[in-house]
Amino acid sequence: MASEFKYRRRVQFAETDLAGIVHFSAMFRYLEEAEHAMWRAAGLTIAERNSDIGWPRLGAALEFRNPLRFEEEFEVWVRIAALKTRTLEYEFTIVRGPTVIAVGTMTSVCVRKQPNGTMRAAEIPAEISERLQAVAQAS
Amino acid sequence: MASEFKYRRRVQFAETDLAGIVHFSAMFRYLEEAEHAMWRAAGLTIAERNSDIGWPRLGAALEFRNPLRFEEEFEVWVRIAALKTRTLEYEFTIVRGPTVIAVGTMTSVCVRKQPNGTMRAAEIPAEISERLQAVAQAS
Amino acid sequence: MASEFKYRRRVQFAETDLAGIVHFSAMFRYLEEAEHAMWRAAGLTIAERNSDIGWPRLGAALEFRNPLRFEEEFEVWVRIAALKTRTLEYEFTIVRGPTVIAVGTMTSVCVRKQPNGTMRAAEIPAEISERLQAVAQAS
Amino acid sequence: MASEFKYRRRVQFAETDLAGIVHFSAMFRYLEEAEHAMWRAAGLTIAERNSDIGWPRLGAALEFRNPLRFEEEFEVWVRIAALKTRTLEYEFTIVRGPTVIAVGTMTSVCVRKQPNGTMRAAEIPAEISERLQAVAQAS
Numbered sequence: 001m002a003s004e005f006k007y008r009r010r011v012q013f014a015e016t017d018l019a020g021i022v023h024f025s026a027m028f029r030y031l032e033e034a035e036h037a038m039w040r041a042a043g044l045t046i047a048e049r050n051s052d053i054g055w056p057r058l059g060a061a062l063e064f065r066n067p068l069r070f071e072e073e074f075e076v077w078v079r080i081a082a083l084k085t086r087t088l089e090y091e092f093t094i095v096r097g098p099t100v101i102a103v104g105t106m107t108s109v110c111v112r113k114q115p116n117g118t119m120r121a122a123e124i125p126a127e128i129s130e131r132l133q134a135v136a137q138a139s
Numbered sequence: 140m141a142s143e144f145k146y147r148r149r150v151q152f153a154e155t156d157l158a159g160i161v162h163f164s165a166m167f168r169y170l171e172e173a174e175h176a177m178w179r180a181a182g183l184t185i186a187e188r189n190s191d192i193g194w195p196r197l198g199a200a201l202e203f204r205n206p207l208r209f210e211e212e213f214e215v216w217v218r219i220a221a222l223k224t225r226t227l228e229y230e231f232t233i234v235r236g237p238t239v240i241a242v243g244t245m246t247s248v249c250v251r252k253q254p255n256g257t258m259r260a261a262e263i264p265a266e267i268s269e270r271l272q273a274v275a276q277a278s
Numbered sequence: 279m280a281s282e283f284k285y286r287r288r289v290q291f292a293e294t295d296l297a298g299i300v301h302f303s304a305m306f307r308y309l310e311e312a313e314h315a316m317w318r319a320a321g322l323t324i325a326e327r328n329s330d331i332g333w334p335r336l337g338a339a340l341e342f343r344n345p346l347r348f349e350e351e352f353e354v355w356v357r358i359a360a361l362k363t364r365t366l367e368y369e370f371t372i373v374r375g376p377t378v379i380a381v382g383t384m385t386s387v388c389v390r391k392q393p394n395g396t397m398r399a400a401e402i403p404a405e406i407s408e409r410l411q412a413v414a415q416a417s
Numbered sequence: 418m419a420s421e422f423k424y425r426r427r428v429q430f431a432e433t434d435l436a437g438i439v440h441f442s443a444m445f446r447y448l449e450e451a452e453h454a455m456w457r458a459a460g461l462t463i464a465e466r467n468s469d470i471g472w473p474r475l476g477a478a479l480e481f482r483n484p485l486r487f488e489e490e491f492e493v494w495v496r497i498a499a500l501k502t503r504t505l506e507y508e509f510t511i512v513r514g515p516t517v518i519a520v521g522t523m524t525s526v527c528v529r530k531q532p533n534g535t536m537r538a539a540e541i542p543a544e545i546s547e548r549l550q551a552v553a554q555a556s
Contacts, residue, residue, distance in 0.1 A: 013314060013325065014164055014307045016157040018209055018464060023153050025445045029292045032442070036291060040349070045433060047291065054431045061478035068159055069320070070325050110466045117300050152464065153446045157325060163335045164306040168431045171303070176428060179488070186296060186430065186487050196302045200339035209464050211455070228533060292442055294435040296487055301431050350437055 004093075005041060007034035011072050021067035027102055028060055031092050034076035035106070042135035044128060052113040053125070058103040061129065062104035072096055079135045085131055086110050086121045094138055142218040143232075144180060146173035150211050164181045166241055168198055169196035172232050173215035174245065181274035183267060188211055191252040192264070197226065201243035211235055217277045220266055225249050281415055282320060282371075283356040285312035289350050299345035304336055305380055309370050312354035313384065320413035322406060330391040331403070338366065340382035350374055358414045361407055362389050364399045419509075420554055421494040422458060424451035428465050428489050438484035444519055445477055451493035452523065459552035461545060469530040470542070475504065479521035489513055497553045500546055503527055503538045 015026040032046075039046050046055055064065045068074060074096040082089040094101040112122035154165040178185050185194055207213060213235040223227040227247050231241040251261035293304040317324050324333055346352060352374040360367040366386045372379040390400035430442040438492075456463050463472055485491060489514040499506040505525050511518040529539035 006184045012311050013156060014162050014310065015532070017152060017469060018155040018157070020157045021473075024477055025153055025442050025449070029290070032292065033290050036349070045349060047320060054436060056438075056484065057481050059478070059480045060441055061476070063476045064474050067473070071314070083438055088440070127361070138513045151450050153449065156334060158334070160334075163338055164310070167303045167306055168429070171431065172429050175488070184488060193297060195297070195299075195345065196342050198339070198341045199302055200337070201403050202337045203335050206334070210453070212461060253446070291434060292440050295430060296433040296435070296437045298435045303431055 001114045003006065003137060004079045007037045007076045009033065009074060011068055011070050014068055016070050021069055024043040024064060027062055027094065030076050030094060031104060031106055034078045034092065035090060038135060039076050041133040044131055045049040054074065054119060055108045056111060058104045058109050062102045064102045068096060074101060080132060081105065082121045085123055088124065090118050143218045144177040144274060146176045146217065148172065148215070148216045150207055150209050152209055155209050160208055163203060168199055169215050169233060170209065170243060170245055173217045174229060177217050178273060179191060181270040183270055191251045193258060194247045195250060197246040197248050199242050199245045203241045204239045207235060207240050215241060219271060220244065223272065224262055227263065244274065282317040282357045283413060285354045285356065287311065287352060288409060289346055290377055291346050291348055294348050302342060305340055305372065308354050308372060309382060309384055312356045313368060315357050320409040322409055332389045332397055333386045334389060334390065336385040336387050338384045340380045341374045342380045343378045344377050346374060352379060358410060359383065361410065363401055366402065422552060423453045423497045423528040424430050424493045424495065426450065426491060428485055428487050430487055438486055441481060444479055444511065445495050447511060448521060448523055451495045451509065452507060457554060459548040461548055468485045469535050471528045471536055473528060475524040475526050477523045479519045481519045481535065482517045485513060485518050489540065491518060495547060502540055505541065
């Protein structure tokens with residue numbers, strides 16, 4: 001799973017702040033957009049309607065290396081760092097051409113709705129694991 | 140119902156854009172925050188859990204008179220312009236001290252979930268009408 | 279200028295709210311994204327660096343017809359409704375396939391920074407008018 | 418500097434997503450709101466007009482322990498973990514009553530605009546260090 005999925009995007013005006021650059025919280029949304037694009041490329045969706053499975057985040061972290069500005073085009077590279085029984089760990093690199101903008105990680109846990117309505121950590125369904133591994137290897 | 144409910148707030152950094160002022164889409168979120176604060180003051184919530192009632196928006200409009208900047212304090216004045224059988228119309232004024240920042244309107248419709256899962260326009264429950272009228276008159 | 283510029287986009291997760299649909303404030307950001315894409319198609323940018331020209335909004339309005347949901351693809355159609363000496367009026371339609379999601383308008387004013395630092399309404403530069411008219415007619 | 422600054426806030430509707438809980442990117446904005454409130458309590462602002470000093474982020478990280486929901490009230494506790502020559506490290510805890518929602522860190526660097534317009538890491542001004550230490554000890 002060393003290969004990476006790439007998501008391409010342009011900075012929108014509302015994502016900038018008074019310092020003239022992309023607000024750091026928007027960078028975390030870029031990670032999520034790339035994650036969900038990778039799921040779609042795998043024939044999956046993170047939010048299947050009427051499913052009892054969910055994917056809350058356990059953690060998210062970014063180190064910022066260079067600023068991004070309005071209308072610049074950039075890529076988010078996604079790598080599946082670990083696909084465990086119940087958790088999914090991603091590594092991300094945001095680049096603008098040859099310039100690294102940020103590097104980071106996110107971890108999600110698979111949860112399943114219990115009969116009493118609460119969510120509880122659950123095994124990642126085999127079909128999801130297999131499809132994510134396939135797209136990570138193919139891209 | 141000529142009186143107004145007032146909601147006080149400070150501009151946050153992420154709400155500004157590269158022009159150095161509050162992004163216009165954030166102003167619409169300010170209207171909604173003020174609306175929901177008025178509902179709370181009336182002993183209500185717009186999003187009651189396990190309720191089959193919802194309040195989708197039919198329209199929203201703002202005219203912008205003056206810019207708002209980072210850390211400035213402002214007020215949103217909410218007035219119920221019309222409380223009809225199925226719809227609720229608000230008028231808003233955003234002010235910073237004596238300066239009018241923006242004026243606008245929003246209209247929502249009461250919908251009720253049908254047995255087949257779809258939403259359909261429905262009469263506003265009497266208790267909600269009465270409570271909203273009471274808070275609008277009292278404030 | 280009856281023709282329309284079309285901007286294509288997919289709904290992102292962070293744009294939804296607890297009602298399960300796109301939050302109405304995100305729809306206003308969609309309008310702006312389409313506006314800026316049209317400017318780029320005209321060889322222009324709304325935020326030229328080191329320019330003394332700016333484009334604050336005078337007004338924005340949307341009527342909502344149908345909900346948009348996570349991962350749905352939609353188009354924003356932009357039409358220049360009026361290109362006056364100092365102001366620019368747009369009309370927008372957001373569609374998902376044959377379904378109209380929302381219709382709306384936005385008006386911006388051209389301002390120029392004065393020697394004392396304040397902004398003041400100014401004539402829209404001829405080159406900008408011509409390029410916007412050309413892209414509106416060509417698309 | 419073991420004491421903590423506390424910032425109180427209520428969850429707004431637009432901060433939730435279709436999973437019915439606060440979107441994780443909004444939690445990062447909560448950290449920043451708390452940081453800026455602490456600066457104000459110290460008699461400072463992170464974005465002084467006409468200043469040649471800036472505070473870009475080097476990193477931000479959160480671990481999520483429990484979900485936050487619409488209209489819930491919560492606190493962000495801010496602690497200055499390290500105040501170095503050029504960098505400022507914060508630790509954060511987001512709590513709702515006795516429940517820990519998230520814990521995290523942010524690091525910013527002080528930069529100063531150079532004569533050629535670029536930004537370069539610079540010593541944190543003594544007055545800022547002293548005021549931040551004073552508010553951290555007092556609260």
